[in-house]
Amino acid sequence: MLIVDDEPELVELLAVAVAEAVWQPFRAADGYGALRIARECEPHVVFLDRMLPDLDGPSVLRRLRNQSDSRHGRILGHHPPVTPGAATSGPHLRTLTTRCRRPRT
Known part of the structure; x- marks a missing residue:
């Protein structure tokens, strides 16, 4: 999973959350890096x-x-804006990990 955001705290929190959901997080802080x-x-x-x-x-x-x-299975965005605390708790985390299940092979 590639996480693209210019807020390092949010990127790190999301990376921890997706790693717990058995995804390997890759991080980018800007569009060209992504x-x-x-x-x-x-x-x-x-x-x-x-x-x-x-x-x-x-x-x-x-x-x-x-x-x-068509290599990228899903591209997700976050809006309304997600705050770091909300990103790794409650419905935001459940929604993220549910929508990010690996595609069937």
Whole structure:
């Protein structure tokens, strides 16, 4: 799973949560980093922030879809904004881990 957000605390909390759900988290703090990492690791899931310092989330999404050849199973975004405390507790965490189940092979 690739986690793309420019808030390091949120990225780390989400990485811990997805690691507990048996996913290997990859991290990117900006859009260009996300595109580079996605080419290298071919994630099944991308958790993508809408507002990044270099490219906005929708631009990253378009580029991921163009470069992917359908390699990325799901691309998720978080809106309304998720605070670090909410991201790893209650319904937000359950929703994230439920939507991020590995695709069937």
